[in-house]
Amino acid sequence: MPTSEQDFLAVIDRHFPDRGEHVLLGRGDDCAIIGLDPGQPGGGRLCLSTDLFVENVHFRRSYFSPADIGHKALAAAASDLAGMGAAPVGFALSLALPEGLDDGFLDQLLAGMAELSGRLSLPLIGGDLSRGPVLALDVVVLGRPGPSGRLLKRGQARPGDALLLLGDIGLARAGLLELECRGECDPAAWPAARAAHLRPEPRIAEGLALAQIVTADGPAVSGLMDVSDGLTRDLPRFLGPYGADISLNGDQLHPEVAAYFSARGEDPVEAALLGGEDYALLASTSPERLPMVLAVLPQARVIGAVSSEPGVRLNSGALLRQGFDHFAGRETA
């Protein structure tokens, strides 16, 4: 049985062709891109992504409030729209409910989801309901190109491009570790880390803004993706055939990330790069266009550059992949 999304895609590929009259971009990016009117320039393009959020796999009811569950299921899915620079269209919710939830539970879950839905202008457009042995949500998000008509993909960065990061990495990882803590844990400690895990904010506005920066030669941003599995795993997906030189130190991390992992005797930078569920955005742009991008989004941080030499090197040191192999098997699903 497949144990990762990559394995799953391989099984899927054996049975389903990755093309179709209306399929402009198939599987493997943050979203698929559908063209409803393939004959018409720019007309009827749609982004679609789907995200499962299953009890005891992606969340636990022991430390997620019902509203947290509703929020995060939608946030995780919406982050895939951010990763394409898409504007929100709407979402569909399929919900499997176990027996024995109290009456307020569903109301609170939907209230948490509705709050984010309203804030993102991402309305609920459909859904389905079923009984099930555990609480499970499947959220399908739809988006469309913003005014520039551009959607941004991964695998488009070129050697020399600067790598930009929007958002904190490692913070949700610290939050997860703390929330999963058994025994002597202070429930008031590490509030930002806990919030990053329970209530991530999809960076729809920033993704959309990145896709609107256009020069006479095309989009200023060459590639974009959301960082949901940690930079260590997501960077190779972003880079395609190329490598990267990453320059990152503890001062560039959220203070709770630096303090949390230092207190555990771990290297905060390595832990942050491992990350997971960061829902940060990773973008690339040429050195000439970098000032234009930073003028629009000054909160973006340059964390390195794309290299024609394969492999990802951290602070001129060892290859990232090798450096973190010992983490394999420690990930949550």
Next chain:
Amino acid sequence: MPTSEQDFLAVIDRHFPDRGEHVLLGRGDDCAIIGLDPGQPGGGRLCLSTDLFVENVHFRRSYFSPADIGHKALAAAASDLAGMGAAPVGFALSLALPEGLDDGFLDQLLAGMAELSGRLSLPLIGGDLSRGPVLALDVVVLGRPGPSGRLLKRGQARPGDALLLLGDIGLARAGLLELECRGECDPAAWPAARAAHLRPEPRIAEGLALAQIVTADGPAVSGLMDVSDGLTRDLPRFLGPYGADISLNGDQLHPEVAAYFSARGEDPVEAALLGGEDYALLASTSPERLPMVLAVLPQARVIGAVSSEPGVRLNSGALLRQGFDHFAGRETA
């Protein structure tokens, strides 16, 4: 907690507005209709529906083969496109897999799904994978208007309209009862009924054909829906404020439906109207346009007429709703 899709919609309505810039038709029909380019006539309209298919709620692995599961999950979702008269665009699959499935299981499931996907020209465009305590599939289907530019809704029939049925009712119900049979059952008996439950065929081609019959005054077919919860439940949803006079006898039912329920001492017509998972199509058209519709789809059967008098009467007799209240609570989810 809500126990039906109607209850669920009521809870949803408390939290989510049923509108949005791109929402042309909200919740409550077979599909939602999205308008990507609301300013442009006919441009960028999309149908969307989502369907959960959960082990031990919608199917059992004891009598569904892996390929049956893959087929039916997609068929049930695709039937919602048929119910709008939409042309297939693609689908997304979210799949939760329990531990311990043997290696061939997922391959066979996907092969069953891929066979129908290819036949319907409904390609897989995205998906997600997770562990879960039981096998669960969520299928999201996307469609678009055919060449006429028309999508057909429920709640549009007018008094005097003929009611047309495409497909068998009650056959899948007989199949379910037989498949759930404990004890002395002949596994070769009632083959059509078993197949109707395990391998329903979504009527995409017929739904699409219905939506293409257009006169100078507009579509020849006033209303359309797929019959998935049984005519007894679905007719009131189709009729809106109106009623209907239904005329149906055993000769119009599939021979296995007539024989199966007669053998159990039940009225085959009542059992067929209760139905469930028929994936038949219910359409309405004015008496003047009926010949035109029957010329295109001669397999359609007239089963009655819309009436300005509320309630659904069977063979000039009692109200359908009252007649079948004793079945309440016997439904599978």
